[in-house]
Amino acid sequence: MPAGIAGIILAGGRSARMGGIDKAFVQLAGRPLIAHAVARLAPQVSMLAISANGPPESYATQGLLVVADTVRGSAGPLAGILAGMTWARDRAPGVTRIATVAVDTPFFPDDLVACLAVAVGSGDVAIAGSRGRAHPTFALLPLDLADDLAAFLAAGGSRRARDWLARHDPAIVDFDDGPDGLDPFFNINTPSDLAAIAGCAGPRLGES
Structure with missing residues (x-):
């Protein structure tokens, strides 16, 4: 695992296309999406927090700190990224960078952070890409960009x-599809998205 990197799970979205249900708690293969994100990101970083605006007690079963947005209005993922950077800078000694992931993307690579870190120097920005598209919420960011953000x-x-x-x-680090042909950054925005990947979710998540 690369040293000095904290993980931030971005879970502050409004989930409008899921009927207002908090996507962090949408069930996939018997567990909520937040649990899948924690299980996949935790081994890749030195510490982990959740960026969310719901009641912190909702995340108690994950045993992680919840960092709320401090920016007024609807600032989208950038508000969560800033909250994570500020927390890591002020409260996480030894951390110099954060790695961000979106809670609604349960199949992101288990070597995501290592691949991003190899691609750039410690003061540079890297983001993930697949199928010719960049995924800006999957990023490795130095904390000294917090004031700029x-x-x-x-x-x-x-x-x-x-x-x-x-x-x-930013450097864009491309990731290939999995053996099953699924984009590792497939994200769940709607009930139909959830239904589309339900059949392959267990094997993809290492479950029977």
Whole structure:
């Protein structure tokens, strides 16, 4: 595992297309999506926190700190990224970078962080890609960009993660499909998405 990297699970979305149900607690292969994200990311980082805006007690079974957004309004994933950076910078001695993942993407690679870390220097930004697309919520970010991100959000312009990341010339690390042909960054936005991958979820998640 690369040293000095904290993991942040981004779970603060509004889940509008899931009928308002918090996607972190949508069940897949008998467990909530948040549990799958924790199980997959925890071995890759030195410590782990959840960025979410729901009641912290909802996540008590995961045994992890919940970091809430501090940016007013709907700032999307960038608000969660900033909250994670600020927490790691102020409360996590020895951590110099964060690795972020989205809670609704249960099959992300189990070598994600290592591959991102190998691709760049300690002060650079790396993001994951697959099938010719970049996935800006799957990123490795140095903590010294926290002030820049705070200023970007305070400016009141774009709040798209890819627009802020583009300012920092990120390396894009491409990941192949799995043996079953599934994009490792397939994300669950709707009930139909959930139904589409229900059959292959068990083997993909290492379960029978």
